[in-house]
Amino acid sequence: MGANLNSRKEHNQKVRTYFDKTAVSFDTFYDKKRSSFMQWVDRKYRSDIFERFRLAFETLDPIVDKTVLDIGCGSGPYVVEAALRGSSKVVGLDMAQGMLDLAKQRAEAAGCIEGCQFVLGMFPQDVLQEKFNYAIVMGVMDYIADPLNFLTVLAQQVTDRAVLSFPSKHWFRTPLRKFRYWLKRCPVYFYEPKQIEDLSKVAGFSNLKIEKIPGAGMDYFVTLSK
Template identity: 35%
Template sequence: MPVESEIIQTYFDRTAKDYDAIYSDEITKIKRLFNRLVHREVYQCFAFAFEQLDSFKGKRMLDVGCGSGRYAMEAAKRGAAHVFGVDLSRGMLEIAERVTKENGVADRCKFVQGDFLQYNVQGIYDYAFALGMLDYTENPTAILRRIFRLTTDRAIFSFPGESRGRAFMEKLKIFRGTCPIHTYSEESIRDLMGVAGFEIIELVKKGRLFLVAARPFVRFKGVYR
């Protein structure tokens, strides 16, 4: 496993419970209010993802960097026939398996531990999510191109934007030996999406996050897919 992947895996194995608590209802009202204020962009990202997609009924969904499975669970609850999630962190996937089982959708969700660029993903998917994972990759072009090859309809992405405060925090994280984050400008996002073969349907900025809805396109008789 590449060194960067090992760092990411270790970081999220250690922080999985804290990360998932942002989505959990099993916390105090005060903590829930705190999360809504401090992690507002997380909730905005979740809302954006599901607003951008049509009915999930009978759809196949790919969740790249699926984390604790909250998006996968919601897609299955909305009628997705099959959700496939891949993540580096075993700790995250243990939570994903638990929450999908508790919500009665485990039979339509499959989670595997691995590097998305190395794992042999089977089949083709209608929808794809890559949310909160492009922050941590040194090779976003390869990630986007692979999602392009695996997706027929829509894909939703998040990219952390550049800021002075974020640059300082990343230096601090590197100093502490935790998990560095890669940031993007709107121009770099548009370039990456084009190179990978995606047509941007919508690009918005919510706080520090750029949120993107896109579709893969093919030049065949002038028709987009």
């Protein structure tokens, strides 16, 4: 039990350290602040990130007057978009202070900081007391050691719908990504559709839709409701 707790703490610390270190470079994704070459790499190999953003807001329409929890909000692109689209309340939760600082700056620059709250915490350990209409979980399941526990708590936290991305398994890109993250000392996980379906059902979601993001996409875009 003690060993388990220690290894979970160590796991979480590795993910937090990784995202605290990479916060600024991750953020440059969204605002085209990278070099032309890196923008080309992003368009060719990381188009998922833009496609899942589009799909998220398409799936969460209408968002006006809905409450939204963005778990692993990172530098806040979804928080800001949800606030600008008229959500009544948006909470961005993230375990990395560096990411939350950027998210606050983004919300300030977009003029929507009043409608946003930012919470430093780790899901599902740090559960918020209130429930939300919608939850957004993008680019996060990649780093979750116990996805069943995560989804079970998520099911209790959401009343209407949750949208999530799950990284898929690919014969070439998965070992490459595993190796890259091993070098950075950050754990990373991959999923099969059947596994996503089984986990979601056991967690308490009876409706699920799994879409493979086309093109360079390595992610599944998943919509869950009860």
